Amino acid sequence: MKTAVIAIGGNAIIMEGQKGTIEEQFENVRKSCDHIIDLLEEGYNVVLTHGNGPHVGNALIKGEAGKDLVPAYPMDACGAETQGLLGYVIKQSLMNRLEERGIDKKIVSLVTQVEVLGTDSAFQNPTKPVGPFFTKEEADQLENVKGYVMKEDSGRGYRRVVASPKPREIIEKDAVKTLAGLGYLVIAAGGGGVPVVKNMHNHYIGIEAVIDKDYASALLAMEIDADLLVILTGVEQVAVNFGKANQENLSVMDISSAKRYMSEGQFPPGSMGPKIDAALSFVDATGGEALITSMDQLKRAIKGETGTRIVKN
Numbered sequence: 001m002k003t004a005v006i007a008i009g010g011n012a013i014i015m016e017g018q019k020g021t022i023e024e025q026f027e028n029v030r031k032s033c034d035h036i037i038d039l040l041e042e043g044y045n046v047v048l049t050h051g052n053g054p055h056v057g058n059a060l061i062k063g064e065a066g067k068d069l070v071p072a073y074p075m076d077a078c079g080a081e082t083q084g085l086l087g088y089v090i091k092q093s094l095m096n097r098l099e100e101r102g103i104d105k106k107i108v109s110l111v112t113q114v115e116v117l118g119t120d121s122a123f124q125n126p127t128k129p130v131g132p133f134f135t136k137e138e139a140d141q142l143e144n145v146k147g148y149v150m151k152e153d154s155g156r157g158y159r160r161v162v163a164s165p166k167p168r169e170i171i172e173k174d175a176v177k178t179l180a181g182l183g184y185l186v187i188a189a190g191g192g193g194v195p196v197v198k199n200m201h202n203h204y205i206g207i208e209a210v211i212d213k214d215y216a217s218a219l220l221a222m223e224i225d226a227d228l229l230v231i232l233t234g235v236e237q238v239a240v241n242f243g244k245a246n247q248e249n250l251s252v253m254d255i256s257s258a259k260r261y262m263s264e265g266q267f268p269p270g271s272m273g274p275k276i277d278a279a280l281s282f283v284d285a286t287g288g289e290a291l292i293t294s295m296d297q298l299k300r301a302i303k304g305e306t307g308t309r310i311v312k313n
Contacts, residue, residue: 010051076206
């Protein structure tokens with residue numbers, strides 16, 4: 001049986017304009033369940049990854065608001081906490097929908113650690129904004145007292161920025177592969193995984209960083225020998241000249257074409273760029289296929305009716 005790693009964005013769980021209540025999150029995930037289950041019925045073992053950007057941001061805001069009452073958690077702990085929450089929401093929603101559709105499928109969610117290198121150049125140039133907004137005076141104090149890197153954010157105030165290093169190893173990869181092979185639907189590497197480094201004693205310790213969930217998903221797909229990497233986004237197909245009169249939607253891209261488009265600036269770093277780059281890394285390393293499409297078009301895309309497939313040549 002083939003294995004597919006499917007990466008869902010965190011903004012599909014808390015949508016723009018929503019407060020992020022637990023009821024909203026369950027409702028959003030419930031709407032996605034049938035698309036995932038359809039893939040199971042196409043004969044795939046499924047490993048599900050997800051974003052957690054809005055959730056970690058909310059956790060940091062809670063920590064700041066309640067810091068005089070309870071200790072605030074560092075980012076790695078917030079990542080682990082939100083992985084557990086989202087694993088619960090996704091797992092329960094899928095369990096209930098599988099029962100309604102009469103499908104017997106076991107599901108497991110894993111709080112997943114991902115090793116990064118402390119020497120990664122990303123730590124020298126933090127760029128990922130996280131958490132609440134602060135005034136200039138508050139930002140200066142945080143820089144002086146806690147050593148945070150603070151940057152002005154679009155005229156809305158100052159936010160902390162952290163590094164986004166490349167993932168090196170999924171610590172729980174063997175468990176994911178074994179469970180998927182036994183027929184479990186596995187939820188893992190949420191939010192790109194909890195970032196950890198090895199210290200001088202060769203022990204893992206958490207580090208303040210954010211790992212891109214698409215890069216982590218691609219690495220996980222490589223490490224468990226997946227056949228297909230699916231990156232779900234807000235558009236049905238990848239396009240060149242996006243938003244222009246000569247926009248062209250792409251059904252298939254080989255590695256050389258995708259690299260050419262990237263060199264031309266077709267896929268900006270803040271949007272489609274990391275998704276294409278992650279997909280390329282998987283295809284280049286394994287010879288498998290990557291698929292980029294929207295959640296509501298997943299079933300059609302798997303059948304080759306839409307979406308954008310990235311292939312070796």
